Amino acid sequence: MDLSATQLQPVRNQGDSTSSKKEKKISDTSDSFTSFNDAATLLAENIRTVGLEISKRIASEVLIQQKSKMTIQESALKLYPTLCEVEGLTEDERYRALSKIPDHPTQMLIFFSSPSAMRLEWAACCCLRCDVELIYKRSEAMPGEKQAEGAIVESFNESTENEEKEVELEEKGDHSIFSVKSLLWHGGSVYDAWFSFASNQVAQVLLTLPYSFSQMGMLSGIILQIFYGVLGSWTAYLISVLYIEYRSRKEKENFSFKNHVIQWFEVLDDLLGPYWKAIGLAFNCTFLLFGSVIQLFACASNIYYINDKLDKRTWTYIFGACCATTVFIPSFHNYRIWSFLGLAMTTYTAWYLTIASLVHGQTEGVTHQGPTKLVLYFTGATNILYTFGGHAVTVEIMHAMWKPQKFKSIYLLATLYVFTLTIPSATSVYWAFGDQLLDHSNAFSLLPHSAWRDAAVILMLIHQFITFGFACTPLYFVWEKVVGMHDTKSICLRAVCRLPVVIPIWFLAIIFPFFGPINSAVGSLLVSFTVYIIPALAHMFTYKSASARKNAAEKPPFFLPSWTAVYALNTFTIIWVLVIGFGLGGWASMANFIKQVDTFGLFAKCYQCPPSPSSVHY
Structure with missing residues (x-):
């Protein structure tokens, strides 16, 4: 028996097992x-x-x-x-x-x-x-x-x-919307602006237009009323365009006008620089100052025809105190009911003058020789220039509007309505009394005493009080800005601050009580620049560059589609007003004004009053 073979067999089996394990691991x-x-x-x-x-x-x-x-x-x-x-x-x-x-x-x-x-x-x-x-x-x-x-x-x-x-x-x-406060006090709609301009444009000047007709003749009077009415509407449009341009530029700068009223001199300052600001401020304030003076002694002139127991100078003292109460009216927002009433009163007076003159008929031996002298002709022409130059408060009224961009045609529409008051009344009174008006600058002085006339006088007194406020309010704003009270919310504090503005107006009304002649002087020397020449020049200089015209906030109007036509009309306005209004008109109005000073003297106690019975007897 082979034992070695028997012993080696397990060893071989063990080696095979080890290799298989290695292969499995791999x-x-x-x-x-x-x-x-x-x-x-x-x-x-x-x-x-x-x-x-x-x-x-x-x-x-x-x-x-x-x-x-x-x-x-x-x-x-x-x-x-x-x-x-x-x-x-x-x-x-x-x-x-x-x-x-x-x-x-x-x-x-x-x-x-x-x-x-x-x-x-x-x-x-x-x-x-x-x-x-x-x-x-x-x-x-x-x-x-x-x-x-x-x-x-x-x-x-x-x-x-x-x-x-x-x-x-x-x-x-x-x-x-018909709450008492909004109805009577707080206005800013397009209709409010229309009432403001229509009411402000004709006040005491309604009584002096027949006097101007006697100086220049009926035909010239009618033609120049229409001409200056349209020309004034054009320059009012230019002022509104410059306001919108100024406003749009300031809005891009995120400038806030909270408790601040924009005024014409500020528009000129931002668009054209400080020199334009100084010129605009000087002319605008002086014009509004004398515009307020005219309203004040016009009140005295009118009330005299109801109560002649007091002379006109004494009445000026009284109405100066009454008109001083306008310091309590904060801004043009608050003239809503007053503008409406003012226009209603003016409408009544205009149609009273028309109907009363026609009913009275022509006086015996009436003559219509005007114009007889160049001095008288150009004096009457500058009074009409003054009549349609009431847009010195355009910027302030636009600022009071909720939608100032809708202003464009408001002044023209207001002027068209004013034509229905001024042309019939001036024509009728001149037809009835003719050359007698050369010595009676106030139409009330020739109409017979009646309850209708007394009503017209009283209504005109109230309206002149309103117009005094219209003319004075921009002056109040300027003074508030000078003394740093413009942002004050207290009405009483602002009223106290405004009172010094009324004092020089009161004083000047007593010095120069020449109702009628002073209108022509103010028209030729102040209105010609304030609301005709300066706006036209400012518009031309603001848009003189191609980039300014391209980026203009307001493009030329539809009836003048090109900038060339706009510049042509502006040039005509400047030349016409400079030559006819300021040149010839200034010469004539100042000659007539000096004549009044020589005749009646400064501080005249009762300008153009009829002589008392004692003096007549003497």
């Missing part, structure tokens, strides 16, 4: 490595897929943000014109909304997506939130017990104002 290791490679490849592919997806989303988000930013920028540019279109939104509320809404882009997008009927309430609520934030910030900035008490008082006052605004908003929401 196989397992290879499989593990393959699985790891597959997993790594899959992970890389997933990472690449996720990375691409993230890149796409980031690019999409960036694109959305860019589009959103462009949308917000476009909305911001459209914000002010859109706010101007919101009916019932005050100037103060508009600018507060304009300063608040762009800080919250989402709110701005919501505002533009809202229906037109909801925008008023939405914008006003935004203003209320702005007030609340302001109160909170102020209260936080007040350390100490006393300052905290001041914050409580201030918060109470401002919250009271907010409550009043909320009540007003609720009233507007209920469509109760």
